[in-house]
Amino acid sequence: MARYNAKDSEKHWQAVWDQRQCFVTPNESAKPKCYVLEMFPYPSGRIHMGHVRNYTMGDVLARFRRAQGYNVLHPMGWDAFGLPAENAAREKGVNPRDWTYANIATMRAELKRMGLAIDWTREFATSDPDYYAQQQRLFIEFYKAGLVYRAEADVNWDPVDGTVLANEQVIDGRGWRSGAPVERKKLSQWFFRITEYADELLTALDRLDRWPDKVRLMQKNWIGRSEGLRVTFDLSDGAKVDVFTTRPDTLFGASFVALSPDHPLSQRLAEKDPKIAAFIDACHRLGTSEAAIETAEKMGCDTGVTAAHPFDPQWKLPVMIANFVLMGYGTGAIFGCPAHDQRDLDFAHKYELPVLPVVVPDAVDAKSFDISDEAYIGPGHLANSRFLDGMSIEAAKNEVASRLEAEGRGKREVNYRLRDWLVSRQRPWGCPIPMIRCGTCGLVPVKESDLPVLLPDELQFTGTGNPLDSHLTWKHVHCPQCGGAAQRETDTCDTFVDSAWYFARFCDTRSEGPVGRKAADYWLPVDQYIGGVEHAILHLLYARFFTRGLHRLGYTDVDEPFAGLFTQGMVCHETYKGHNGQWLALDEIDKRDGKAYLKGTDAEVTIGRSEAMSKSKKNGIAPEAIIDLYGADTIRWFMLSDTPPERDVEWTNEGAEGCFRFVQRIWRLIEDAKPLLPPPHAEIETAEGAALELRRAAHRAIAGVTDDLEHLRFNRAVAEIYTLVNAIGRVEDSIPGAVRREALETLVLLIGPMMPHLAESCWRALGHETLVVEMPWPKAYPDLVRYDTITIAVQVNGKLRGTIESARGADRKALEDAALALEPVSRALAGKPPRRVIVVPDRIVNVVA
């Protein structure tokens, strides 16, 4: 018998689906809608195993929903702007556009070989002028709606490359490419006003009940809401300074006020005092890298100015400038309470400031409560705090807030960690920000009729800085308002802007506006979004913000873009390291007896732990090679098997071979059975004995797989299918052909979403003219799913001592009697009556001796 030829079969069925336009989705339908979306890829060159896993899961769900009768939107596109194209341009002398679109062509072909049920008519890349033109319109509309503004901001400036760097591109205080020490520089930048929605983005998390708790928690922490009090201090030089605190209860433990080096007051004091100016300079030189921050010691500088305690004008607190106070949070100034804040305590020790505990654990006497190296942040009651003494922390917070508010020296306030979203990038391969700077009119949006602002065809990457800025003509324009000479904004949008609304564009990719309202009303929100957890914060938060912006502009009624979110794990593989600690690729080693050797030698190399496949660790496996070898269905099946989808999966050759054998096994099962089968649609008359058991196996598989797919438990669905295959393989040739046909057809329909090509081939082999993709999802008969006889465990004192077979629904007395009659039970009771017998019908009997 011929083996299943995956290569030919897959090519054939892909062509058939294509010809019949099986996956082209109408925007109007009587069916219920279902929008299934996987995070779209960056066109880096080739697809990798992570893509295969992601898109397989989405495809299974899309095909499953389609079979269940939904009108399914399952599109694909390209997150096509970004840095790697510029690097390629610089290194290889190619145009970033050419490089990007060549990659897209390659990767599209690879994705098509996976047999994905995608509506390719909706495909677009974010670098398509059609798309970024719409994004520019949105930018201007957001600007007019007050959601975009321009402001000075501290940025990481690489003086050699002449560009701003993202935080991730600053390594140990140096530019990742130039190696030059990064400077902090104030530049005028564009921001999205995401903080306007801080509270809403936070509270709406509670309603996202189909999101992982983990992601919601991460977003919650990122938004970082804290309630506190803004307190005004009077200074000895006549000025005032506001501080923000979440612990107003500890106000009587204050021993200093500290300002950020970037605080306006610090700047002013520096003008008069060179010592202060030198200190602020030193703080800035320390850099912004994480390593620098982590190891930085607390540093301070006394300004000579003092602050009066809000409750006691005679009590003077020194005003310090401290490097650990951030300008970007709260008011950029704090009051320091060393006894109850570790940072303040470290600082107080260094500068010999008083440490007075004002919150004391309830069981401890205030006089004997000392703070040495560790600040006390636990529960307790107030002490050493005049009118607050004896109060609980909560009561004291309220008391302080009320008194200061009454005096006009304080205000209850909520602060967020979340910052506005800086979207300016000094990058040429991005969506140009459609604004013009005019000497007379200021900032002016590009006129509607002048949109889109297209990127120039040719970009010079030889110089430093942004080629858009150094381009000879591109930035020189006339002001849309006064017509005078003006300059284009040469910054482009952060690529996260591109991906913040693409899901809405998919609804109607031909809409004249950014988002087709009618289509958006029909399709949004995305019912199931699938992607990597690495996007848990930024991308997903930006998309949530953007959707609210779209709502405000009238493009949609929804606030939340993704009703369901699933974050899949990564694909991992063993790593190998040579003697010098260098990573070795799989094709540089031989594996023998569980050990690894340098290829063609006896030099043993270290086998490292399994890590996410990556270029740098050289542990990647090319999906193409696996598809060439075994076919798409095998790699799809592997991605779904064994490991729960949210966890990291380890790629193994044995596993892949096992999947390939399973493909062949199903094919053989069908081929072997063909002579025993009646024609399609044969009626089952009666089934008993082995035939009934097979029917039960089939219907239980339907029920199980359906439930598993509903909950994205692909690994369990796979196990259910193995169980069904085992059951079919076990039956004798003599069982009725119609029953056998039912089991096989069930099997084929159930694997349809997971191994779609094999399913079509089997369906055809079973004599059908239709396609599996056109078939409805099979239905389980409850009568055949239910167990009529049940094996009931019998325990003595919670230990298993035997089992009894019982009809479903047998009464307690019968079960108890049967259990007590068991030999091991009576042996354990040794003639004494049981103290108690617990009977849970259809489950268990536990005899308490």
Place this chain on the structure above:
RNA sequence: GCCCCUGUGGCGGAAUGGUAGACGCGGCAGACUCAAAAUCUGUUGCCUUCACGGGCGUGCUGGUUCGAGUCCGGCCAGGGGCACCA
């Protein structure tokens, strides 16, 4: 430092508080074969016993319960997120 998640056979993992180890990988034994591959059958947590059987077992440790992998407390280990956020 703070927050979160995860610990089950040789491995991936399964298990509404109710027979721990479904299903797969790997291993072992056998069948087919001149042989190999492929395939099929059986077997496979650990200890003990010729055997029947018995004992132990879900990171450790207490607890709740007739009954705990599952619930609660404490600890240990691994992974992740945030990180001078006042």
